[in-house]
Amino acid sequence: MTPTATPDTATPGTATSETRRTRGPVGEFWRRLRQRRVALAAMLILLAIYLFAFAAPYVLPYGPNDFDYLNTLQGPSATHWAGTDEFGRDIFARLMNGAKLSMFIGFTSVGIGAAFGIVAGLLAGFYGGWIDSITMRMSDVLFAFPGVLLAIGIVAILGPGLSNVIIAVAIFSLPAFARIVRSGTLALKESTYVEAARAAGASDMVIMGRHILPGTLSAVIVYFTMRIGTSILTATSLSFLGLGVEPSIAEWGAMLSTGRDYMLAGEWHLTVFPGLAIFITVLCFNLLGDGLRDALDPKLEQT
Amino acid sequence: QDIKVAMDQVFHTLDPQDSNYNVDFSSMEGVFERLISFDEDMGLVPQLATEWEANEDATQFTLTLREGVVFHDGTPFNAEAVKANLERLADQSQNLAKNSMFNMVDSVEAPDETTVVINLKEPFGAMINTLAHPAVVMHSPASLEEGDVSDNPVGTGPFRFDEWVPGEQLRVVANEDYWDSEWPKVDSVTFYPVPENATRVSMLLSDEVQFVYVLPAELAENVESNDNYEVLSREGLTVWTAAMNMNKEHFQDPKVREAFNLVVDQEAFLQVVYSGHGSVPDSPIAPNTQFHEAQEPALSTDVERARELMEEAGYGDGFEVEIWARNNSTEVRMLQFLKQQLSQINVDATVLPLEGATRSERLFGSNVNPETIEYDLAIGGWSPSTGDADWHLRPVYATEGFIPAMYNMAFYSNEVVDGAVAEALATADPEARAAAYAKAQEQIWADQPAIFLAVDEKMAGRKKGVTGVIKMPDGTMQYSHAAVEE
Amino acid sequence: MSAAEETGGAPLLTVRDLYVGFGRNAEKTPAVRGLNLTVRSGETVAIVGESGSGKSVSALSMVRLVEFGGGRITGGEILLRRRNGQEVDLCQLDEDAARELRGDEIAMIFQEPMTSLNPVFTVGDQLVEAIVTHRDKSRAAARATALEMLQKVRIPNAERMLKRHPHQLSGGMRQRVMIAMALACRPQLLIADEPTTALDVTIQAQILGLVRDLQDDEGMSVLFITHDMGVVAEIADRVIVMYHGEKVEEGPVAEIFAAPKHPYTKALLAAVPKLGAMAGTDTPRPFDMVRAAPDAEGGDSTPTDPAAEPQTTPAAPTPVDYAAEPILSVRGLTTAFDIRGGLLNRVNSRVHAVEGIDLDIWAGETLGLVGESGCGKSTTGRSILRLVDSHADQLHFAGNDLTDMAPSQLQRLRRDVQFIFQDPYASLDPRLTVGYSICEPMLIHGLETRRSASDKAAWLLEQVGLSPEHADRYPHAFSGGQRQRIAIARALSTDPKLVIADEAVSALDVSIQAQVVNLMMELQQRFGLAYLFISHDMAVVERVSHRVAVMYLGQIVEAGTRRAVFENPQHPYTRRLMAAAPVPDPESRNRTRVRMTGEVPSPVRAIGDPPVRTPLKPAGEGHFIADPEGFVIADPVAGQSPAG
């Protein structure tokens, strides 16, 4: 049974097996993801938006902060594709320049929340006992606090600004992830295949990371991709309350919230275009999320 | 007939004497009366007092009262009632919001039924205007005894209080026994607090209310364009400025302050921030304020000259500034505008919109130190509710007004101004006061301790056919003479 | 098809040239290739065959459920004569028409009984639902029918059972509920896919008897899929043998047993373990190896004739050195599961799953552990590996004391002790390819590089009769038996010293079983591997064991050398177990088998009321029994669920 013993009973199969290599779970995942066209397209669009955001200053005729008081509140036209805002700034230029920041806020804040939440949920579900009690009670506390309020509080205490907005959104995303992962973990840790991994000598880290976590990810991904939208919108509420990023910075949420004053006055383009930008981004994230989720589930491969 | 009004804030209290808020004054305008009131142009008009006079050095004021007036609870209105109210205002231990306005009152006498004499500890030339302040209402002495004036107001006005559901609505109904038999002409007036601008306007446009109080400038056109509604617009008393912190070295140089005023385009400011509804200031105080005097030269915009001045002052490469303001959308727009304008003279602005309570803590908190306070520019608007120059020039531009005590955020201190303000207070003679205030305005205009931005318009939306519900330049509204045309 | 004419009445179900495939290349590599078969009314047809040969897939096709598992019928027809005499082709029906037939005219019992009942509805609701779907009955009437069905399948306290949820039932009871549900509408045809595989002999016997009784009453036809030749001998009229997706032989049961024609059938029958076959020997003996060569071409498979090409019978086992220290030595192993309840969530009773067991296993030795369902066999295995909290006076493995070993040390030691879980599907991570699952233990212990681990995994797959290509597939794409072999391959990957094999070969057809058992024995000889072989199949245990322990209600009631225990069973419980084993010989089918009724008495006891331990006493050389005095034959314990 040692490798040296192999040749004794070796069949021709071993010869072919020289060339093959068992893919790890990650490799398998990529292989399946590659088959999902829609998800890949969504990923490319996101990437394109993000990259274009870097190119925007060199490509577009207007900068995000070029004001023009003679042309304020213009509707969409050939010169200003998405119209201008109350300072006569080109909304399209602001949108493109803002993509970087908004996507960063959406993704990073949820990402941080998810990372901590997942770890907390895994540990709580897996070890139970006081770790579980503390984690869950903390999440009860955080949860019981309306999210926007928590964000208001955090920003009010830490002061406004980009990083604090991210922290605020991250903190109140955290308990949801912890809950989702914990409940999945509770179910999976009793499963026979986890016991089998333990019997094979796997450490707790391996068991949690390789056998339990992937099983909880489908719900996590769904929540994660939805949450990105919510988090950009939370940034909107914060901006509206004057607690967001610096007001002159082109950030989608901030643009939406300041445009609101002009909605009723008939200047819909001030809010529609940033809204559309958020919508497309969130849609792409969700399509990508669906792809990731399906790629995680080998049973869905053939249908 | 019933009139419904949408207000921009919630009501805080039903006792104007204990409030700092225009909504409270406005909603109680029909329930309470003052001794002296303002007309639409902030001119003084008799209300419960028919005549008034002051002694030479402005330390004693004598008022003659209207006869035949009774409070809603039947208590007669007389000199004792006035004495009770004024003593309440002067009693600093009451902790009322408006106590400090009356801290110079020494005693109040009621020699007969219809005469009241107010004795001051020191001269105070602005006393009559102070008495006309919308907070200085006459409560029924009986209700003051009862002690529940903050939620059960009893006055002498054409409307009596009916019900208040905090956060939801406030209703007053016609007082059949009003002393002026011509009024009231409507059966009730109901006020709804509606902080959301768009909702407020939507309520008017769908006929749920007949009057919106505080109509945001962006939405004025919306109302105007509809045949059934009209926009009431009055030039207000508020002068918007960005105070330049003169404890900062760069603002001690007059050239820099001049450059800042030159680089900012006030016309554009009006357009961007107020959709054109307002005017460019021509003095530190607003045209409707008593003793206003237009100053020369008028504000102008000259970016080239501004650059030169900065060059001369040694700041050709500019410097960094921090600008503070409130976090409402109007002031946030001001912040952005200033940031853009200042960038033309290489001044790099960090803007900081502050949430209300945080702002008052950082500007007016007890541990505020003028020497170390961080802002370079602070945006603010000041309106003197007395309609008198004193309550603008003294808190905003006199040395005694340094924050956190009052409202001098520029830490502007000038002997001429301080002297003129004191001089004007020492007399009740309008001409002498006018001369002193002219001197002060001139000096401030020359020194430019602030970037003068705008005098905004106070706007309200009204259903056509409704009359007598009006907006005042000080930002309050009046409805005693409300009527609905058929 | 000549043999078919001999039994039964008119053809009820006729399958012609059926092809079924999976996934993208459903056409290219079908799992079922050109299957033909006929079932006549009143007849019982058994399908036997290699594990993974397409038995389950064929059955699922006949009820048109294979589509829902990702399969596709790519050719052929399935003709059913309906009750009204009309003949329909199931392959051509749309989903709605097929649905009407399902449960009404054709009913099916699935291979996995434990997960086939919906956990959120009561047993009664699920039964009633099946009835009202097809019969124009009121719910009350349907309920009465449901009750009647439950009584028919001899569920004690049927009235109360109706209100229970599946999780409150033991495995055997769930299986009977499934049968009741399948029979509720009195179908013309019952398709039963390995209905007894997961069950121990006693319950198995009970269920077989039941199916037969019901068939007599209702006159329905049965298509019975199994790999247990004993069951076939007992129940079938006709046998169909499948191999590699095709039918290779068909005939009346007696004929097939007496004179198998196809080499695979011969191999199959030769590999059937028979209880008592080992009489007179002391050591285990490998099966006579009749490996049917995997057909490389994928064309017509012609397994090598065992007679023509006799496989090398492995050398006689090397004797075990009993003088040495045992590799595993257990004293007083006790495992109890707490049951909590009450306001303060205190422990108020315990499941005494294992109660003071002593075991020794020497290197190179196989210890067979037998006993009926729920007696604590699996728990014993898990306790030895310290996968559950348990107490032991002594737990020595290869010179290490496991009783209070740090978790990290324990992890390292687990390389040397491997566990093959009873339920192979559940023990494989559904999100990992089986290749990776097999590699994982090697990678965890740093035994191999990724590449060399892959090679070894491929080699192991071949050893258990699968092909290296299977490494890239996921567990759900395998048949029951294939999964079990994957689990075995994984357990062998780290070159362990001790393997705990919990029902490791129960789902395998006998030919593969023989192959796997031989592999295990070969490894034992070459590397001195020790096995704790847990099984309810008495014949296999007899074949593989050096020594045997019989377990009842958490305690060992008889232990000794295999020869002593099997040739001279002393304890009444042991005797009863042996009597319940099915005999793979159609000639002896009418003998009255001992049918045990009722459930195993409950190991659940209130706190402070521990079970009495009955110590073992010598009963001959190398043979011990517990005092039979204390032993009471279990009465039916009404509705007692195994875990409180």
Add this chain to the structure above:
Amino acid sequence: MFQYFVRRLLALVPVIFIISVFVFLFVHALPGDPARVLAGENATQADVEAMRRALNLDRSLPVQYVEFVRNLVTLDLGTSLRTGEPVWDMMMRAFPATFWLSVASLAWSVVFGLIAGVISARRRDSFADHSAMVLAVSGISIPPFWLGLLLMQVFSVQLGWFGTSGFDDWSDLVLPSITLGAGVAAVMARFTRSAMVDVIREDYVRTARAKGLRERVVVWKHTLRNALIPVVTMAGLQFGFLLGGSIVIERVFRWPGLGSMLIEAINYRDFVVVQAELMLFSLEFLLINLAVDLLYGIINPAIRYR
């Protein structure tokens, strides 16, 4: 079950205690001084000091905390710093509006979300699935205030079908609850879909099919019921979101509920009200989620209470 319930209720006590500390610290960590705010910008230092004494804010934090807890225990809750009104009365006045708004929003969004989720899980990658996805994404990427104002313009101002605002009539619930529930409906739809996809291949679903049940029954009864656990968990958690979201919605629709009251109170640093209201929110949330836990057992009897 009952015992479990009582046990869980008891377990809430420490949580509530932690929350009370948290709430207290949160409130007191907010920059801004209530005395300062309440005194108004024109007030002098002396005014502010007087105000501070009048409001008992000059006492040490621990003393204030003890007072806060005592108020909680006796359900007295104290009086508003700003209006002097008993906080209990204020909350009881505002509670029904918020309650009905949350319930109406949750009800429609859960029903809608479930239906949309099931349909898209059932027909993965179909037109219906994609439409549901686009709707769901709209639901979370449209800011509530925007949707609210839009609905108000169309249905109140233009069409005149509903009142713009306020809560005088049950029909007033329609627009705000649609606005508030949109995000929740989206989350529910996505989660339902995901959970259904997980369950639909289980063995017992195959059994249901083998019984010959109608596809509708298989999907809506056998599959959905099992998929409901994660969905119900989410619904419980969304309740917290509703409470938070109602702050914005209440403002737009002039809803006389706790949300607008809370924002007012925060603006004025009316600590007593903020504390009491945060405690109420928390308690409500905890109870809802306790109810969700109990629901688990009803949905899936195999879930054992520990």
